[in-house]
Amino acid sequence: MSDPVRPVPQPGILDIAPYLPGKAGAPGSKAIKLSANESPLGASPKAIEAFAAAAQQLEIYPEGSSRLLREALGEVHGLDPALIVCGNGSDDLLHLLAQTYLGDGDEAVMNRYGFSVYPIITQAAGARIVMVDETDFTADVDALLAAVTPRTKVVWLANPNNPTGTYLPDAEVRRLHAALRPDILLVIDNAYAEYVTADDFTVGSDLVREADNVVMVRTFSKMGLAAARIGWMFGPAHVVDAIHRIRGPFNVNLPAQMAGAAAARDTAFTEQLKSFNAQWRDWLTAELDGNHMRVIPSQANFILVQFPDAEHAALAFTTLLERGLVVREVGASYGIQDALRISIGSEQAMRGVAGILQALVKVG
Numbered sequence: 001m002s003d004p005v006r007p008v009p010q011p012g013i014l015d016i017a018p019y020l021p022g023k024a025g026a027p028g029s030k031a032i033k034l035s036a037n038e039s040p041l042g043a044s045p046k047a048i049e050a051f052a053a054a055a056q057q058l059e060i061y062p063e064g065s066s067r068l069l070r071e072a073l074g075e076v077h078g079l080d081p082a083l084i085v086c087g088n089g090s091d092d093l094l095h096l097l098a099q100t101y102l103g104d105g106d107e108a109v110m111n112r113y114g115f116s117v118y119p120i121i122t123q124a125a126g127a128r129i130v131m132v133d134e135t136d137f138t139a140d141v142d143a144l145l146a147a148v149t150p151r152t153k154v155v156w157l158a159n160p161n162n163p164t165g166t167y168l169p170d171a172e173v174r175r176l177h178a179a180l181r182p183d184i185l186l187v188i189d190n191a192y193a194e195y196v197t198a199d200d201f202t203v204g205s206d207l208v209r210e211a212d213n214v215v216m217v218r219t220f221s222k223m224g225l226a227a228a229r230i231g232w233m234f235g236p237a238h239v240v241d242a243i244h245r246i247r248g249p250f251n252v253n254l255p256a257q258m259a260g261a262a263a264a265r266d267t268a269f270t271e272q273l274k275s276f277n278a279q280w281r282d283w284l285t286a287e288l289d290g291n292h293m294r295v296i297p298s299q300a301n302f303i304l305v306q307f308p309d310a311e312h313a314a315l316a317f318t319t320l321l322e323r324g325l326v327v328r329e330v331g332a333s334y335g336i337q338d339a340l341r342i343s344i345g346s347e348q349a350m351r352g353v354a355g356i357l358q359a360l361v362k363v364g
């Protein structure tokens, strides 16, 4: 029998491994989700109020450029709103950047345990992803630079990185940028910037202002608004112009714009989340590290815990699951077989995780 004639995806699309989201508990179960780096303190009450208020205007198209959100972001972060583009989550903007700057025969460089969306969007644009080895779960600037070829068009850098939680200090990001050709776009994905406590970290916006080939991408998802899907980028005018041409004309819905603007201005809530996270991130790290487990030092709202071997990691995953604590496996999506990624959650969840893992791994 001959194959039926039917529409065929562009070359390479069916080679893409689909994104694997963090698991949730069974529907109706009381499982606590520590698998997607969501906020353990809910959303800003002001954002919830603004989202609800938008329900009165659902019949009207939103203002297409997300002006009210861009103005709030400009005010809070000290940025020119004209150089901000908002998206339906930062995934939306990452896809648009890939589509705009990558094509057949091009290459994009990333570190091996970088965010798993980058290979998907690179291949979807017809380009090739070049994976670069890390040094102890941290992006290695010299190795990234050594992987650049005449075909390189984009460097994807999550800072801090997901799923490792490690980061590059300002000086290292600058060293990377300084050695890149000016026609290569450096995308700095600061999805976890609000959680960073290290003194030598800076967000990408300073570099964006100084250079013509740097974009900073941010999100509200890890700060209590994952369901609303709100991301934003800050870039040079020529990049902003290109992205505006191909983005969906109304890509951020009105409830999201209003909730995002309120959340951006609610800096007290942002601070509260940051200090809660720092306290329990440090606590869980100290409880687990050295106890036949190794915690990779994290600047984000999760930790990567390394077990003696893949069997221990699998046992830890199922034991936590049985006790109603859902964490993230990083074998299939990231190729890290002996580790689990655990989001920082409530005090009760953190004490539960620590107790279970200490009892389980003690046997060694």
Ligand SMILES: *Cc1c(COP(=O)(O)O)cnc(C)c1O
Residues within 6 Å of the ligand: 088, 089, 090, 091, 092, 115, 158, 161, 162, 189, 191, 218, 219, 220, 221, 226, 229, 230, 231
């Ligand atoms: C979660 C995450 C994002 C995606 O965020 P959305 O705004 O929800 O699309 C982007 N980059 C990194 C590194 C992330 O961990």
